[in-house]
Amino acid sequence: MIMAIPFPDISPEIFSIELGSFTLALRWYALAYIVGILLGWRLAVRAVSRTDLWPANRPPMAPTAVEDLMTWIILGLLLGGRLGFVLFYQPAxxxxxxxxxxxxxxxxxxxxxxxxxxxxxxLLFAWRRDVPLLQMLDLLALATPAGLLLGRIANFINAELWGRPTDLPWGVIFPGPAAQSCPGIEGLCARHPSQLYEALLEGLVLGALLIVLAFRRGWLKRPGALTGIFLMGYAVSRILVELVRQADPQFITPDNPMGYVVQIGAAGLSMGQLLSLPMLAIGAGLVLAARRRP
Structure with a gap:
């Protein structure tokens, strides 16, 4: 008998309203973006309100300027996130x-x-407002994990981006023919809840680490250090989770059942791992450079 967890009965839509032939719905994924941005904004405001956290006791911007920065960030997030998906995952x-x-x-x-x-x-905001770039990036790094945590939970509720088949007792039986199409497995197919793995590592663990370093260990006084930790933490988390995450279907072929974009013998790298390697290198460089400064 299979040991697995049935997928919870949660609709991707929180509520919907019928307006004639048009349906207006609020989805968990949209709510995750909204709440994540609000939490990140409040954390950023709290950080710039503490002058003792910054070099020479001078925050990079006033608390009121954080609202303007968030507007720019939302536009960059939506445009970049969509174009990144188009170019990296389904260009054809x-x-x-x-x-x-x-x-x-x-x-x-x-x-x-x-x-x-x-x-x-x-970058554009820092140039137009004469804000120290590395300090602003540290502020964004501090604010980001809350959105990652909620976004990955929303991915789980949407029953998307699930992991590879597993016989571990916390495997989840995701609905749908795609999730239940597991070669060599008869009956129900349980998969790694890779969305929750990412929520734990990229959101909760990394977010807690950044908060401790910023508010307790004085890392905001070394511009670039917190950004480097974020880049390294996300990259390591993503590389590890990709080991059990199902590849996107456009990368899977009969000769490449694991969906590697770079194959090295029987092993290889997924698209998520390949894109995370530069983040790891850049993050390490930022931390080393920041630690060498007085």
Whole structure:
């Protein structure tokens, strides 16, 4: 008898309202974005309100300026996340269907693309407002894990981005023919709840670490250090979880059942791992550079 956890009976929609032929719905995924941004904003405001946390006791911006920064970040997150998904994961499909690039409501967002979009928005904001760049990036690093935590939980509720088949007792029986299509397994197929693994590592553990380093250990006084820890922490978490996460279907072929984008003999790298390696290197460089400064 299979030892597994049935998927909970939770609808992806919190509520929906019928307006004639149009349906207005609030989904858990949208709520995760909204609440994550609000939590990150409040944490950033709290950080810049503490002058003792920053070099020379001078925060990079006033608390009121954080609201303006969040507007830029939201735009960078949405544009970068969507374009990253289009370019990294399904470029051929969207070249053939360019009008669907803007159809964000159909799903499809990339964290690595979102991070690049946020970075670009942050660079432009820092240049226009004369804000120290590394200190602003540290502030964004501190604010990000809350959104990652809630976003991954929303992925679980949506029954998407699940892991590979497993016989571990905490495997989850995700619904749908795609999740239940497991070669060599008869009956119900349990899979790793890889979304919850990422929520724990990228959101809870990494977020708690950054808060302790910022508010208890004085790491905001070394510009770039907190950003480096975030990049390294996310990269390591993502690389580890990708070991048990199901690859995107466009990468899976009969000759490449694991969905590697870079194959090295019988092993290889997934797209998530490949995109995380530069983050790991850049993060390590930022931490080393920051620790060498007086």
């Amino acid at each position: 499909y969207y070249v053939a269907n360019p009008l669907e690039i803007l159809a964000i409501w159909q799903g499809g967002m990339s964290f690595h693309g979102g991070m690049l979009g946020v970075t670009a928005a942050g």
